[in-house]
Amino acid sequence: MDPTRGSISSASTVHSAGDTASSEPFVLRHGRRYLRNVAYYPLPCDLPELQRQNLHTLLATSIFGRALGSTPSPQNPPKKVLEVACGSAYWSSICHDYLVGLGYEDVAFTGLDIVPIAGDLQRQGINFKFVQHDLRKLPLPFDDDEFDIVVMKDLSMVIPLDAPSQRVLDEATRILKSGGTLEICEADHIIRSILPHPPPPPGMSPQEYACAVSTGTFLISPITPFTEVQNKYLKDSNMWIQEALDRRKLSPTPCARISQMLLQETETLCDVENRRVAIPLGELRWEREEAGDRNQAKRRASETGKLKKRSLALDSAALTEEQAALRYTALLVVIQMIESLEPLLKEVSGKNQEEWQRWWGWMMTDLLEQKGASSGECLEIGVWWCKKV
The missing domain is CATH 4.10.910 (30s ribosomal protein s13; domain 2)
Incomplete structure (x- = not known):
C-alpha cells in the first residue's frame, strides 16, 4: 500500500453550514504551514506532516494486520463509514480495500476535516465524499443514526481533554446507528521502554498472537512490564512533549485513558474491546x-x-527483514513527530536555534547511526472499538 496514495489533490467536497475556514486557512511559521486560528493544534499542515501521518496509518494497519479493530458482521454489513479528522483520507482508502477483500463492496465513505486536503478517492474507484467542517463547531453536519462505522484516528492532538473530548464522543455516538461500531485509534506521544521477555496478555486470540510474532511486536496488557525510556535524547523529547501538550490541555498519553472513557458510557456504548501494541524502535x-x-x-x-x-545458512539476526523495516518505520514516525513539534519543543526547552540544531544532530546520530534505541524503547499504538446500544 502506497502511503502517498492519499496525497493532496482535489476531492469531492461538501462545505458544512458551520464551516468557518477562510479562503486562506493556512499561515507560514518557522518554515512550515500551520492552520490559521487553531492555536492549540500543535502540528503543521503541510506535505511532510501529511506523509508522516500516512506512514503512521500504514504502520498501524500493518501491526494490526487489518484496517479495523472490529470484524464487520455479515448479518449487519457496513454501508456508510465516517472518518473523523480524515486528513489525506489515506485510512479510508486502506479500509475500502480491506472491506472489499471481505466481500463488502458497496460501502460509502465520508471524510470530515477542517481543510480540504483529502485525496480524490473517487478516481480510485472509491465511493468517497469529503465534508469540510471544524470539529470545534458542534453539532457535526450529519443526521442522527447516519453511519454504520465511525472512526476517530489520532484526535489526541486535535481535541483538548475533558469537556471537549466528551462532547466529540457524544456527537460521534449520536450520528452512529444503533448496533453500529465506534472505533478510536491512538498512539502515545511519550516513549517508554519495554522490559525483556514480556508475558503474553491473558485471553489474547491465536490470530492476535500470530500477528504479533510475525511483525516482531508485543501485545500490551496491564501486566506488560514497562520502565521509563532509556535513551537520553528520547528522555529529553518526552519531557518537552509532556510540558508542551500540558500547556495546550492535550494528552501526551491518550492510550491510558480511552478504555475508561468508553466504559463509563454504559447507557450508550457496550462491548468495549481493544488491542494495544508496542513496536520497538530497533533490534x-x-x-x-x-x-x-x-x-x-x-x-x-x-x-x-x-x-x-x-x-x-539461516540468518543469525533476531529479526526478519520485514520486522526490521517495520521497526525502522516506527523510529522514523517518532523522529518525524519530534521534527513536526520543533517550534513547541524549542520553546519549552529554552533552546535557541543553534542549540536545537546541535541537539537534533546528536539525536539523529544516536538513533539512526549508533542504534541508540536498543534498550526496549517502543512506540505504543492502540485501537478500541465498541457498539452503540
Whole structure:
C-alpha cells in the first residue's frame, strides 16, 4: 500500500453550514504551514506532516494486520463509514480495500476535516465524499443514526481533554446507528521502554498472537512490564512533549485513558474491546543475545552431526527483514513527530536555534547511526472499538 496514495489533490467536497475556514486557512511559521486560528493544534499542515501521518496509518494497519479493530458482521454489513479528522483520507482508502477483500463492496465513505486536503478517492474507484467542517463547531453536519462505522484516528492532538473530548464522543455516538461500531485509534506521544521477555496478555486470540510474532511486536496488557525510556535524547523529547501538550490541555498519553472513557458510557456504548501494541524502535539487546545463543547452539549441534550444515545458512539476526523495516518505520514516525513539534519543543526547552540544531544532530546520530534505541524503547499504538446500544 502506497502511503502517498492519499496525497493532496482535489476531492469531492461538501462545505458544512458551520464551516468557518477562510479562503486562506493556512499561515507560514518557522518554515512550515500551520492552520490559521487553531492555536492549540500543535502540528503543521503541510506535505511532510501529511506523509508522516500516512506512514503512521500504514504502520498501524500493518501491526494490526487489518484496517479495523472490529470484524464487520455479515448479518449487519457496513454501508456508510465516517472518518473523523480524515486528513489525506489515506485510512479510508486502506479500509475500502480491506472491506472489499471481505466481500463488502458497496460501502460509502465520508471524510470530515477542517481543510480540504483529502485525496480524490473517487478516481480510485472509491465511493468517497469529503465534508469540510471544524470539529470545534458542534453539532457535526450529519443526521442522527447516519453511519454504520465511525472512526476517530489520532484526535489526541486535535481535541483538548475533558469537556471537549466528551462532547466529540457524544456527537460521534449520536450520528452512529444503533448496533453500529465506534472505533478510536491512538498512539502515545511519550516513549517508554519495554522490559525483556514480556508475558503474553491473558485471553489474547491465536490470530492476535500470530500477528504479533510475525511483525516482531508485543501485545500490551496491564501486566506488560514497562520502565521509563532509556535513551537520553528520547528522555529529553518526552519531557518537552509532556510540558508542551500540558500547556495546550492535550494528552501526551491518550492510550491510558480511552478504555475508561468508553466504559463509563454504559447507557450508550457496550462491548468495549481493544488491542494495544508496542513496536520497538530497533533490534533489542536481549533479542540479539538470544539470537547469538541460538546460533551457538546450532554450531554445536552441527559439529556433533545433529544439524545439517545447510541449516547454518539461516540468518543469525533476531529479526526478519520485514520486522526490521517495520521497526525502522516506527523510529522514523517518532523522529518525524519530534521534527513536526520543533517550534513547541524549542520553546519549552529554552533552546535557541543553534542549540536545537546541535541537539537534533546528536539525536539523529544516536538513533539512526549508533542504534541508540536498543534498550526496549517502543512506540505504543492502540485501537478500541465498541457498539452503540
